[in-house]
Amino acid sequence: MCLAVPGNIVALHDDVTATVDMLGVQRDISVALTPDAKVGDYVLVHAGFGIQVIDPEEARLTLEIFQEIPELVSEELDGVVPFGAAADAAAENETDETPAAGTVAVGAVA
Amino acid sequence: MTDGSARDEHRIDFEAFRDPDLARSLIERIDELAGDRELNFMEVCGTHTMSIGRYGFRSVMPLGIHLLSGPGCPVCVTANQDIDRIIALAKLDGLTIATFGDMMRVPGSTSSLAAQKAAGHDVRIVYSPLDAVQLAQQHPELNVVFVGVGFETTTPTIAASILDAEARGLTNFSVMSAHKMTPPALRAIADDPETRIDGFILPGHVSTITGLAPYRFLVDEFGIPGVVTGFEPVDILESILLLTEMAISGRPAIENAYRRGVSSEGNAVARGVVDKVFETCDATWRGLGKLPASGLAIRPEYARFDARRRLDVDVEPTREPRGCRCGDVLRGAIAPTSCPLFGRACTPEHPVGPCMVSSEGSCAAYFRYHE
Amino acid sequence: MATDTTVLLGHGSGGQMMKRLIDEVFLDAFGSPELLAGNDSGVAALAPTGRIAMSTDSFVVTPQFFPGGDIGRLAVCGTVNDVSTSGARVHYLSCGFILEEGYPMDDLLRICRSMADTAAEAGVRIITGDTKVVGRGGADGVYINTAGVGEVPEGVELSGSACRPGDVVLVSGTLGDHGIAVMSQREGLSFSTTIESDAAPLNHLVAAALEAAPHTRCFRDPTRGGLASTLNEFASASKVEIEVDEQNVPVNPQVQAACEMLGYDVLQVANEGKMVAVVPADEADAALAAMRASRYGEHAAIIGRVCELAPDAKPRVHVRTPWGSTRILDMLVGEQLPRIC
Numbered sequence: 001m002c003l004a005v006p007g008n009i010v011a012l013h014d015d016v017t018a019t020v021d022m023l024g025v026q027r028d029i030s031v032a033l034t035p036d037a038k039v040g041d042y043v044l045v046h047a048g049f050g051i052q053v054i055d056p057e058e059a060r061l062t063l064e065i066f067q068e069i070p071e072l073v074s075e076e077l078d079g080v081v082p083f084g085a086a087a088d089a090a091a092e093n094e095t096d097e098t099p100a101a102g103t104v105a106v107g108a109v110a
Numbered sequence: 111m112t113d114g115s116a117r118d119e120h121r122i123d124f125e126a127f128r129d130p131d132l133a134r135s136l137i138e139r140i141d142e143l144a145g146d147r148e149l150n151f152m153e154v155c156g157t158h159t160m161s162i163g164r165y166g167f168r169s170v171m172p173l174g175i176h177l178l179s180g181p182g183c184p185v186c187v188t189a190n191q192d193i194d195r196i197i198a199l200a201k202l203d204g205l206t207i208a209t210f211g212d213m214m215r216v217p218g219s220t221s222s223l224a225a226q227k228a229a230g231h232d233v234r235i236v237y238s239p240l241d242a243v244q245l246a247q248q249h250p251e252l253n254v255v256f257v258g259v260g261f262e263t264t265t266p267t268i269a270a271s272i273l274d275a276e277a278r279g280l281t282n283f284s285v286m287s288a289h290k291m292t293p294p295a296l297r298a299i300a301d302d303p304e305t306r307i308d309g310f311i312l313p314g315h316v317s318t319i320t321g322l323a324p325y326r327f328l329v330d331e332f333g334i335p336g337v338v339t340g341f342e343p344v345d346i347l348e349s350i351l352l353l354t355e356m357a358i359s360g361r362p363a364i365e366n367a368y369r370r371g372v373s374s375e376g377n378a379v380a381r382g383v384v385d386k387v388f389e390t391c392d393a394t395w396r397g398l399g400k401l402p403a404s405g406l407a408i409r410p411e412y413a414r415f416d417a418r419r420r421l422d423v424d425v426e427p428t429r430e431p432r433g434c435r436c437g438d439v440l441r442g443a444i445a446p447t448s449c450p451l452f453g454r455a456c457t458p459e460h461p462v463g464p465c466m467v468s469s470e471g472s473c474a475a476y477f478r479y480h481e
Numbered sequence: 482m483a484t485d486t487t488v489l490l491g492h493g494s495g496g497q498m499m500k501r502l503i504d505e506v507f508l509d510a511f512g513s514p515e516l517l518a519g520n521d522s523g524v525a526a527l528a529p530t531g532r533i534a535m536s537t538d539s540f541v542v543t544p545q546f547f548p549g550g551d552i553g554r555l556a557v558c559g560t561v562n563d564v565s566t567s568g569a570r571v572h573y574l575s576c577g578f579i580l581e582e583g584y585p586m587d588d589l590l591r592i593c594r595s596m597a598d599t600a601a602e603a604g605v606r607i608i609t610g611d612t613k614v615v616g617r618g619g620a621d622g623v624y625i626n627t628a629g630v631g632e633v634p635e636g637v638e639l640s641g642s643a644c645r646p647g648d649v650v651l652v653s654g655t656l657g658d659h660g661i662a663v664m665s666q667r668e669g670l671s672f673s674t675t676i677e678s679d680a681a682p683l684n685h686l687v688a689a690a691l692e693a694a695p696h697t698r699c700f701r702d703p704t705r706g707g708l709a710s711t712l713n714e715f716a717s718a719s720k721v722e723i724e725v726d727e728q729n730v731p732v733n734p735q736v737q738a739a740c741e742m743l744g745y746d747v748l749q750v751a752n753e754g755k756m757v758a759v760v761p762a763d764e765a766d767a768a769l770a771a772m773r774a775s776r777y778g779e780h781a782a783i784i785g786r787v788c789e790l791a792p793d794a795k796p797r798v799h800v801r802t803p804w805g806s807t808r809i810l811d812m813l814v815g816e817q818l819p820r821i822c
Contacts, residue, residue, distance in 0.1 A: 002263035002315040003157050003821055004371075005741050006124060023738035025665075027672040030240055032270045033380040042122055044318060044371050045742075047210070047260075047821045048238020049267040051380060052318045052371055059122045059370035066348050067132060130728075133804040164746070166806030211744075211818030237743075237819055264821070343804050458814040470820070479808045 004046035006054055009039050020045055122370070127342035136347035137170050143354050144172040150306055151175065151353050152442050154296060155313035156183035156470030161341045163479030167350075175350070178442040179472035181295045181398060182313060184259045185212050186440060186464040186471045189394040191428045192288040193218035193464075196257055198423040199286060200226040200233055205421070206249075207233045208242035209257040216467045219429040223257075239271035239285075246275065246283035255417045258287040263315040265289045265406055266380035269387035272408070272415045286417040287408055290393055292316050293324045294404035298395075300332040304443045309353030310336040311346070314368045321376025325364045335362035338372055387412055396464065397437025436463035439472050446476040453477060488584040493614030506586070507610055510593035511600070515573075515608035523608030525573055530632045534569030536560055537628035545592065545622055548662045549677025552625060553592035555753055557599040558680045559704070560629040562756070565684040566700040568639045568691050571631035574600065577611040579624040592623065603682035605629070637691070643698040644719035649765035650785040653686060653756040653778045654679065656708055657736040660750035660817070665739065672742070676735050679777075681754030686775040690756075693771035694764035701757050706813045707749040709798070711757050712785075713812050716796040725785040725810060728803040744820035748800075749813040759787065 007020030007029065016032040020043065027048075031037045034050040043050035126132070153159060159179045162168065168177055181187045197218045200207045207223065214224045214235065227233040232252075236242050239256050246254040258268045268285060275283040292313060299305055312325060317338040328334045335356035339349035348367045356362050366372055384406070393405025408416040434456065435449040446452050446465065456462035458474050465471035483505045491498040508516060515523035527533065538559045545552040557574065564571040576596070580589065600607055658679040665674050683702065691697055698719075703711040708730070716723045725748075732747050740747045754777055760768045765783055772781035790796060798810040 002155065002261060002313065003742075003744050004263065004315045004318075005738070006122070022742060024676075024735035025672055025674045025738045025742060027742075029238075030267075030270065030274075032274075033266050033377065033383065035379060044315065046263055046315060047267045048240050049270065051263060051266065051315065052377055054122060054370050055373075056122045056370075059124075062367070062369050063123065063126050066136070066344055128803070130803040130805070137805065160744075163808060165804060166800070166802050166808035167804075168806075169808065170804070170806040210821045212820045214818055215815060235818060237821065260821075458811075468820075478811045 002046060004044040004051060006042045007045040007050070009037055009041050009043060012039055018050065020050070124342070127340070127344045129344060133343045133347055136344065136351055140175070140347065140351050140354055141172050143351070143358065144175055146172070146174050147358065148174045149176070149308045149354060149357055150178055150442070151309045151311055151350060152178040152180045152299070152307050153311035153313075154180035154182040154292060155311075155316065156186075156468065157315070157341055158182065158311055158313065158346065159472060159475045160470045161346060163475040165343050165346065166479065167346065168479075171350075175354070178307070178445075179439075179475065180299060180442055181395060181440040183465070183468050183470045183472070184261055184264070184290065185216050185468040186436065187290060187295070187395045187397070188216070188259055188288050188464070189396050190219055190430060191394065191425065194428060195423065195425045196286055197221050197223065197226060198425045199255055199417065199421060200231045202421065202423060204253055205232065206245070206252045206254045207231070207257060208236050208245060208254055209233065210259070211235045212468055213257050213259060215461070216464050217461060219426055239268045240274065243271050243275045243278070243280065243283055246280050247278055250282060253282045254284070255421070256283070256285045258285040258289055261290055261292050261313070261316050262319045265384050265388065266319060266377070269383045272387050272412055273383065275415060276412070281414070284415050284417040284420050285408065287388070287406060289388070289406040290395065291390070291404050291406065292320075293327070294401045295395065295398060296325070296328060298398045298401055299441055300328060300334055302441055302443070305441055307334055307442065308357045310334060311349045311353065312336045312338040312364075314338060314340045314345070314371060317366075317368070317372045317376065319377050319380050321372070322364055322366060322374050329362045329364055333362050335364070337365045338368050340368040340371055397440035431462045434463040436465040436473070439465050446473040449473070483586045483590060486586050488580045488582060488586060488589065488614055490582050490614050490616065492580070493612060499612065502612065506590055506593055507612075510590070510597045511607040511610070513606040513608055515606065516610070523573065523575070525606070525608055527572065527630075528570075528632045530635050532633040533630055534564050534567040534571075534633050535628065535630045536563035537626065538563060539624060539626040541621065541624050542663060543621055544663075544666050545588065547666050547678055549658070550680035550753070551592055551595050552623060553595035554599045554680045556625040556627045557596050557603065557605070558682045558753055560627040561603045561605060561682045561684050562702040564629040564631045565687040566639070566702060566756075567633055568637035568687070568697075568700070569631035569633045570688070571603070571605055571629050571684050573630050574605055574607045575609045575628045576607050577626040578613070579620050580612065580614045581620040581622050582614055582617045584622050589623065599682060603684055639697060639699045640718070641699045641701060641715050642718040644715050644721050644723070644759045644787045645698070646721060646787055646789040647762050648698060648759050648787040649762050649783055650712070650723060650725070650787065651758045651760065651765065651768055651772065652703075652708065652731065652782060652784050653683065653758075653772050654754070654780040655731045655733045655736065656703070656752055656755065657740065657747040657750035658733060659753040660707070661736045661739045664743070672739070674735050674739060676733065676739065679752055679754035681777045683754065683756050683777060686772060686778050687756060689771040689775045690758055690768045694758075694760040694768035696761050696764055697768065698759040698761070703752050703755055703757050705751050707747070707751055708757065709746070709749045709810050710812050712798045712810065715759060716798050719787070720790055720796050722788040722790050722794070722796065723785060723798045724788055725798065725800045727800050729782055729784045731780045731782050745817060748810060749817065
């Protein structure tokens with residue numbers, strides 16, 4: 001259920017209204033459910049509301065874990081890597097490196 | 111720090127969650143790990159149903175991994191009697207029905223909103239419940255009823271719209287609530303002797319609101335693992351991999367593979383808004399029957415926004431379509447193709463049951479994306 | 482300038498007012514010698530190849546003016562493109578208007594000028610026409626019907642039933658632009674984009690592609706129902722399977738974003754200035770180069786191939802995803818509705 005897409009807040013108009021940009025598609029949404037949202041944040045937009053500020057750090061960590069898991073599991077053939085443990089490990093190994101890919105692209109599957 | 115680098119820090123590489131190489135390596139891993147084991151994984155989110163179909167993942171799963179679609183399409187789980195009530199409202203003179211596009215073609219016992227629109231009744235599609243509030247404000251001569259269907263993701267937006275209507279002092283806006291909650295449906299399925307589920311792909315955006323706590327019972331009481339995940343190819347594959355691992359190791363847990371959009375505690379502000387406007391009630395689900403404390407009704411304090419209370423209508427006697435097995439499909443008891451009507455009497459063009467109507471319904475998704 | 486500011490029932494009466502409307506609006510905009518001759522039928526020359534191609538289409542779009550075009554441009558492009566799909570050289574159009582009483586005359590003038598500009602661009606002439614006026618509420622502003630006629634060059638035999646295994650599928654540019662541009666203007670869905678309708682006359686592009694790839698099997702413009710409908714029609718008519726490589730399908734990122742927001746499949750969204758072509762594999766590169774060198778074809782791409790149908794299998798279209806999986810691409814059912822779930 002519940003189609004939600006990431007939108008980048010480009011303007012806050014009052015306490016509850018913001019304009020979000022989704023790869024060039026702009027729409028006014030309500031941020032009544034995400035009162036902490038700031039200009040520059042990505043929010044998940046559902047039915048005209050922001051429902052969550054997307055955490056860029058978690059997005060980056062998750063990607064790192066996703067990229068590691070296939071290898072980790074391969075190393076330990078019958079072993080199981082609990083996701084939480086992998087997340088913690090990735091967090092510890094965190095360096096100042098900038099992630100290789102840095103573009104914002106929501107769409108363009110094609 | 112310059113402005114530019116400050117912005118960079120907030121950049122999110124969404125495209126990476128569609129990375130073909132990463133997706134392929136995850137598919138390989140699932141294949142290696144699963145071997146020829148028979149595993150049933152169920153998603154309970156219509157957007158997961160659609161995404162799995164659109165990404166074609168069933169075509170690359172090991173033969174033993176079955177991806178089942180549970181009761182995650184809000185339109186599909188809405189009981190016929192509620193759909194009939196909505197249609198009865200649409201027939202009232204002087205009423206404007208505002209609805210998400212999803213509801214338009216859903217058949218009740220004898221009609222649908224689309225048919226009522228064609229018959230000349232005022233039925234309008236909106237993208238947001240706030241658009242319906244705005245419609246009511248701009249047109250005081252209209253009496254706008256918003257059709258409130260959806261799960262935890264959608265209810266906060268409708269609760270907030272009711273509060274917005276209150277703040278604007280509107281007297282011509284109300285909501286016909288048929289909202290439902292996910293955990294009672296998960297419990298019904300986990301408890302169903304006819305259904306064997308080895309893991310749940312848990313709904314990303316429902317969890318955005320609820321957090322992880324409501325799913326603990328799956329592990330504690332039923333020993334079934336669950337993974338909350340998002341909707342990109344890599345998100346979904348990751349959840350399948352994690353479920354496969356947990357199912358094999360016999361160490362079930364509730365994992366969160368969608369941390370960018372879901373925190374453990376969820377969105378408390380949104381839940382507060384829902385609690386203010388709604389209270390839990392028993393609700394009837396198509397296929398699952400009446401589940402205690404699984405629905406949301408508008409609190410008496412907001413009765414003036416409650417279309418069920420405000421508008422008295424005669425609802426036609428409910429008729430269930432003969433032979434339709436949507437209920438069994440929703441429980442994961444049968445695959446859509448096992449329904450005798452599937453693809454014959456029941457097609458997206460001439461749907462008999464709601465699972466064939468909504469594009470995210472299990473049957474429609476099957477029909478559309480599979481052989 | 483027109484004498485009247487709005488369309489009145491009298492403009493359809495056959496009398497003085499109607500003559501004024503014809504003179505001040507239609508003749509002023511279209512002004513072809515055939516129309517100016519003032520007869521009940523337009524008479525014009527056609528090259529004697531022995532075969533004509535003819536097509537007709539009606540246009541009822543709301544709103545009538547949208548980013549990148551209007552109902553007038555659509556009415557010319559739609560028919561020019563339909564006639565062109567047979568490989569014919571289209572020369573002449575008819576046009577019939579159904580006007581709602583009270584329609585602003587300035588809007589009608591704007592629509593007619595847009596039709597005239599588009600016809601000039603395509604190199605076709607409007608040589609006959611008709612007008613009816615219906616009472617207020619009897620129509621939504623303005624409806625236009627056009628028909629077009631052209632001659633089919635000798636030896637050209639194009640048909641959707643001519644696709645053969647091994648053939649290559651091309652599309653002349655990005656998909657979904659028109660559908661999303663119009664959708665963005667609809668009440669209740671308001672979102673803003675810089676997406677413009679792709680409405681364009683493609684007769685020159687088709688002629689160039691056909692010259693470069695003389696054994697082209699068929700062309701079709703993927704309007705309502707989008708690429709999905711067009712390819713399913715080809716598959717059924719030719720009794721083949723068609724495979725689409727999703728990652729090669731050109732899509733404007735904004736269109737993709739809007740589709741994700743509304744829950745649409747871009748392959749089912751309407752286009753008004755795109756052409757799908759099926760050509761033999763050994764002419765595919767030439768066809769592609771010719772399209773890319775043509776106006777409106779710079780984003781042309783090879784997007785798929787025609788495959789043999791397995792015994793007992795039904796004709797169908799499948800999509801190969803970037804993740805190595807496949808899915809069936811079906812025709813759109815009913816109206817495309819935005820979904821939030």
